[in-house]
Amino acid sequence: MMSDRLGYDVTDPTVQVLRSSAFMQNGPVKQVRSLEDLDRWVRSQAYHDTIAYINHTSRAIQGHRMSRNRESRNFDFPVSEQMRRLCEIFDGLDHLLIEHTPKPEDSDPVSYKTWMQQMFQHVFSKLDEAIRSNCKHINELGQYLRRSFGNVTTMDFGPANELMFVFFLCGLFRAGILLAGDTIAAALMLYNRYIHLVRRLVATYSLPLVKDPMSSIDDYCLLPYLWGAAQLSLDSPFSPMQCEQQQVQRQQQDYMMLELVEHLQRSRSGQLSQVAFQLWSLLSVPTWPQVYRGLERNYIDTVLCSFQTLEQAIFCELMSFEPAMPPGNQLERAYLGAQYLERHNQEEEENAEEQANLWEPSPPVSRYVSMEPESFLGFQEPSAFQPKTKSKSKANEKEDSEEDQRFWMLRQVVDEKDPNNAMFFPDRAVNQNDSVTSFATEGP
Structure with a gap:
């Protein structure tokens, strides 16, 4: 029996279909449990996509600045409506932080657990509104x-948490939610x-x-250093050795690296050579x-x-x-500065018919194409595949309500041993009697 909608024979499932069933059963899971698993990790699709995303x-x-142009009040890079909606997720998280x-x-610890419980609830509902x-x-x-x-179990923060946000960003591009122009x-x-929060x-x-004891950078978020240096690799108004100069520090709202230097000096109360010698x-x-x-x-190493x-x-x-x-x-590499200009000019000469725009970003990572049913890891909003009607019978309304709730439940596959996997209900307020609280206080 062939499904026209899904495009595969359900009596003889392909590898993709079997994998999709596994995803539906297990949801996101940990895979690195021993040192031997690191060999599998560096050969995995996720590793290659992470390297490609960061370097692209x-x-x-x-050459781009973070702040708006003082005259036009616009950024010097495109900001889509989708990007604005995703940024609004952090408005709510900022408010929760003030509230708690x-x-x-x-x-x-108690206040942090409360914030985490509220954050769990906030993330899914706001992602729905943002993605649309x-x-x-x-x-x-x-x-x-x-x-x-x-x-929430060990009550700490480290590079593993930052890596999960990199996975989130990369996944937005892989899913086609963000496009090349959003890079x-x-x-x-x-x-x-995210870094400010x-x-x-x-x-x-x-x-x-x-912190990894082998890291030469004494900090818990390391990607701002990498992207801060990349941002300044073209048309930089100052050299690396000028970062601490007072007139240069006035541009910290424009450059990620200057923000880092100012944050380190302020939070650790000292000159950069004293508080971050490696940097x-x-x-x-x-x-x-x-x-x-x-x-x-x-x-890469740490x-x-x-x-x-x-x-x-x-x-x-x-x-x-x-x-x-x-x-x-082959893993992607980031060609920066003069090397980037040289390669760009060479590509223009080799393909004169396709004049590339120097400032136009290319897609940072490949788009993921799936053959799997839509309900496996999420749901379809009714408006996405059927027109709305002005009137419905009570029986139809009840049926739709039950169907929506079933799809909501498919969203969250719970591992009862993982305190981060609290069950999510979209329209329910978190209170002390909810299972969210009990999950958050259990051990790993």
């Missing part, structure tokens, strides 16, 4: 996003909102920080592409190849632990 973004954000700031009589399309990957994207703000805004707007979370709740030493090299290369090696980090990561369909196809596919 690094190339795209060169610890009082003198409260303990930081027939997307069956909301469960997976929501799982990545809500693991980006720390660990710059995803880094300089959406990721920037994380800094406030760590300071507000006094979260312990998990200060790295900024002594002549050019920003050289700084980027040093930071890139450190990021984040993307760290067992301590990867054992906390979860994988599913968009960010798959399956081997990359084709096997042996």
Whole structure:
């Protein structure tokens, strides 16, 4: 029997169909449980997609500033309506942080758990509102996003949480929710909102920080260093060694690296050479592409190849632990600065008919194409596949309500042993008697 809608023979399921069934049964799961699993990780599709996303973004954000133009009040990169809706998720998270700031009589752990419980609820409902399309990957994207703000069991924050946000960003492009034109805004707007919120979370709740002892950068979020150096690799108004100069620091609203330097000096109360010696030493090299290369090696070694980090990561369909196809596919590299200009000019000469725009970002990662039923990892909004009618019978309304609730339940596949996997109900307020609270207080 052949399904015209799905395009495969359900009596003889293909590999893709079997994999989709596994995803429906298991949802996002941890895959790195031993050091041997790191070999599988570096050959996986998720590893290749993560490298490709970071490096394509690094190339795209060169020469762009984070702040608006003072005259036009516009950014110098495109900002889609979809991107604005995603950024609004952080407006609600900021409000929750203000609402649950610890009082003198409260303990930081209790306040942090309360914020995390509210955040779990907020993420899924706001993702629905932000995406507004027939997307069956909301469960997976929501799982990545809500693991980006720390660990509710160990009550700490580390590079593994930042990696989950990278998975979230990469998954948005893989699912086709964000497009090539959103590449710059995803880094300089959406990721920037994430970093600012994380800094406030760590300071507000006094979260312990998990760091890889082998990292030459003493910080819990390392990607801002990488993208900060990439941003300055074209048309930089200052050299790496000028970062601490007062007249340069006035541009911190424009450049991610200057924000980092200012944050380190302010939070650790000292000069950069005293509070972040490794970074200060790295900024002594002549050019920003050289700084980027040093930071890139450190990021791959101490984040993307760290067992301590990867054992906390979860994988599913968009960010798959399956081997990359084709096997042996070469990893992407970020060509920056003069090297980028040279390659761009060479491509223009070789293909004069297709004049590439220097400032137009290319897609940061390949689009994921699925053959799977829409309800496996999410749901279809009724408006997406059937017209609305002005009147409905009570029986039809009840049937639609039950069907919607079933789809909502499919979104969240619960692992009862994982306290981060609290059951999600879209229209229910969190209170102390809910299962969300009980899950959040259980051990791993």
